[in-house]
Each structure stands twice: as C-alpha cells, then as structure tokens.
Amino acid sequence: MHNAAQQDAPTGPAEWVVVGLGSNLGDARQHLSAAVRGLCDLEGSLGLKTWGVSPLYRSHPWQHQGPDFLNAVVVLQGTGDEQAPYALLRALQILEASRGRERPYQYAPRTLDLDLILFGHRILNTPDLVLPHPRALQRAFVLQPLLDLLPRVDWPGLGTAWVHRLRALEDPPLERLADPPWA
Numbered sequence: 050m051h052n053a054a055q056q057d058a059p060t061g062p063a064e065w066v067v068v069g070l071g072s073n074l075g076d077a078r079q080h081l082s083a084a085v086r087g088l089c090d091l092e093g094s095l096g097l098k099t100w101g102v103s104p105l106y107r108s109h110p111w112q113h114q115g116p117d118f119l120n121a122v123v124v125l126q127g128t129g130d131e132q133a134p135y136a137l138l139r140a141l142q143i144l145e146a147s148r149g150r151e152r153p154y155q156y157a158p159r160t161l162d163l164d165l166i167l168f169g170h171r172i173l174n175t176p177d178l179v180l181p182h183p184r185a186l187q188r189a190f191v192l193q194p195l196l197d198l199l200p201r202v203d204w205p206g207l208g209t210a211w212v213h214r215l216r217a218l219e220d221p222p223l224e225r226l227a228d229p230p231w232a
Contacts, residue, residue, distance in 0.1 A: 064169025065202055066097055066125040068141065069182070069191045071162040072148075073110065077119040078231070080148050080161045081105070085232035087144040088123050095136055097127035103194030105231045107224040111188065115158040119226070120190040122166070124198050134168040138178055141165060166191060170205045181205055189220040 068088060072080040089099045101124045108118045129136070141163040148161040166182045173180040181204060185191045192215040195202070204211040 063126045063128055064171075065100075065199060066127065066137065066168050067166040067195060067199075067202075068123045068125065068137075069162075069164040069166050069185070069194075070121045070123060071118045071164075071190065072160060073116045073118040074158050074160045075149070077116075077160075078105070081119055081121060082232040083148060084144055084161055084163060085121075085123060087147070088125065091137075091140055095127070095133065095140065096129060097125040097137065100124045100126040101198045102229045102232055103197045104225050104229060105227040106190060106194060107226055108190040109221050110158070111190075113158070118190065120194065120223075121231075122191065122194040122198065124195075129168075134165065134171060134173065134178055134180060137168070138165055164191075166195070167202070167204070170203065172205050186211060186214045187218070189215060189218050189223055192218070193223055 070081050070084050072078075085099075085102055092098050103122045103124075106120045108120050110116070110118060145161045145163055150159055150161050164182055164185070165178065165180065166185045168180050171180050182191075186204075192211070196212060196215060200212065201209055203209060207214075
C-alpha cells in the first residue's frame with residue numbers, strides 16, 4: 050500500500066476510487082483505523098485494492114457545533130461495472146453502522162462518516178448516489194488529504210484544476226496529526 054506523496058498511475062483500465070473518512074465521536078482515531086481495515090477487507094468482494102492512506106488531519110466541524118473531526122482519505126484502485134459504485138456505497142454504510150453511526154440530523158456529530166468522493170471518471174446523479182461527491186470541492190478536509198496522495202488525479206469535469214479549489218477555500222487551517230501508517 051502506498052502512503053502520502055506516492056503518485057503511481059493505475060495500470061490498464063483500473064480507476065482511482067477515493068473514500069473520505071471522518072469521525073468526531075468516541076475514540077475517533079480508532080473508528081478511522083477500523084474503517085481503513087474494513088476497506089482493506091473489501092478487496093476480495095468488490096475487486097478494489099487499497100492503494101493508499103493519507104495523513105491524518107484534525108478539522109473543525111462543518112456546519113455545526115461539536116468536537117473537532119479527525120479526517121483522512123483512502124484511495125482504492127480497481128474496476129467495476131456500472132453497479133460497482135453502488136456496491137461500494139452499501140459496503141461503506143455497513144462499515145459506518147458497525148461503528149455505531151447514527152443520523153439524527155444533517156451534519157450531526159458522528160462516530161464514523163465514510164463518503165464516496167470519486168469513482169474513476171464516473172459522473173452519477175441519482176437519488177442514491179452523486180459522483181463526484183457534490184460538496185467535496187468545498188471541503189479542505191477532503192481536498193488536502195487527496196492532494197497528499199494524488200496531486201495529479203483528474204477530477205471529472207475539472208482535470209487537475211481541482212487543486213486551485215483547495216487554495217481558494219477559506220476554511221480554518223487543518224492540523225496534520227500523523228503521517229501514514231497511522232491506522
């Protein structure tokens with residue numbers, strides 16, 4: 050598995066798949082570590098190989114009050130049919146539930162939040178899934194860890210210009226807590 054600053058491109062038809070991780074309830078670092086292990090365990094069932102884990106960051110809550118979040122991204126590599134993003138989404142929801150995730154209201158504090166950010170160059174807009182993630186370009190806690198791992202990844206519709214979005218954000222600065230392997 051690659052760590053931050055690795056930039057190898059997928060070989061053949063493989064796609065980059067980016068999952069954002071966040072937690073601000075309970076033992077947040079333990080919840081994120083369990084999520085990384087859970088994503089690694091999905092390799093056999095979904096055909097996605099864990100390629101890299103970003104550094105671990107601390108960020109202020111977005112759109113609500115509460116404890117600070119711990120955030121990271123995991124990059125997976127693989128291929129799949131048109132149902133593959135939905136299968137991964139279901140797997141992410143199961144991982145969240147296994148860590149006690151509740152959804153009492155939007156942006157509520159959470160034990161584990163797993164967001165499917167990118168699935169290759171796929172663009173989806175369905176009731177169940179929107180890709181790329183509709184708010185990822187507004188969130189430094191997604192973009193900075195992604196930049197750490199894949200600074201030249203093509204964002205559907207933006208190419209590599211997504212990096213400029215990070216520079217333009219007015220979010221409070223992130224605090225880098227740990228380099229991989231932190232999980």
